[in-house]
Amino acid sequence: MAKVLVVEDDVDIRGLVETRLRRHGHRVVSVGSGEEALTAIAEKGTPDVAVLDVLMPGMDGLQLLRTIRLDPASAGMQAVFLSGRIQESDIEAGRALGATYLTKPLVLSALVNAVDAAADATPAVAAATW
Template sequence: MARVLVVEDDPDIRQLVELRLRGLGHRVVSAASGPEALTVIAERGTPEVVVLDVAMPGMTGLELLHNLRAQPEHAELPAIFLSARVRPEDIAAGEALGATYLTKPFVVSALAAAIDKALAGAGQAAAGW
């Protein structure tokens, strides 16, 4: 299965997503913030897919993905936003970055399908993890 980085500031939601993804066979590492996610990627390498919250303090998920996509080695990193924000402008901003946008509360099968679709479209092999 895939190496997945989960970036979520709410510890309960982060743990739930981790447990669900591990239950599906994925290798999961998580971060509680954008800066922490950047550190995880620097230390462990690029994940095969990243699952991000939008509304996080300090650095939003949109800002984090924009930052990652600005780096050539992460320009094609598959991303899925998992957010309670359902404003059209947030969804459009996530999709403009090439990410899938799912809303909370989430259905595990929808997240699993989004990860499978993201991986099918990605041809990268990530090191580490």
């Protein structure tokens, strides 16, 4: 299955997402901030898919994805946004980055389907430490 990076500042949501993705066979690394995500990628390599909270203190998910994709090795990484923001402008901002945009409250089956679809849409990225 896919190598998935989960970036969510809410500990409970992060735990739910990580548990559900692991149950579906994905290899998961989860962190609580954009800065921690950049460190994880530097240490472990680029994941196949990133699940990103949009609203986080410091670096938000949209900014994080833009930053990750500046590296040519990560430019094609797939992403799924999670957000409590349901304004059309927010959804369009996520989709403009080529990401799936899911709203909270989270439907875990929809998230798993979105991660599976994103993983199928990209070739596997070499990252031995995942």
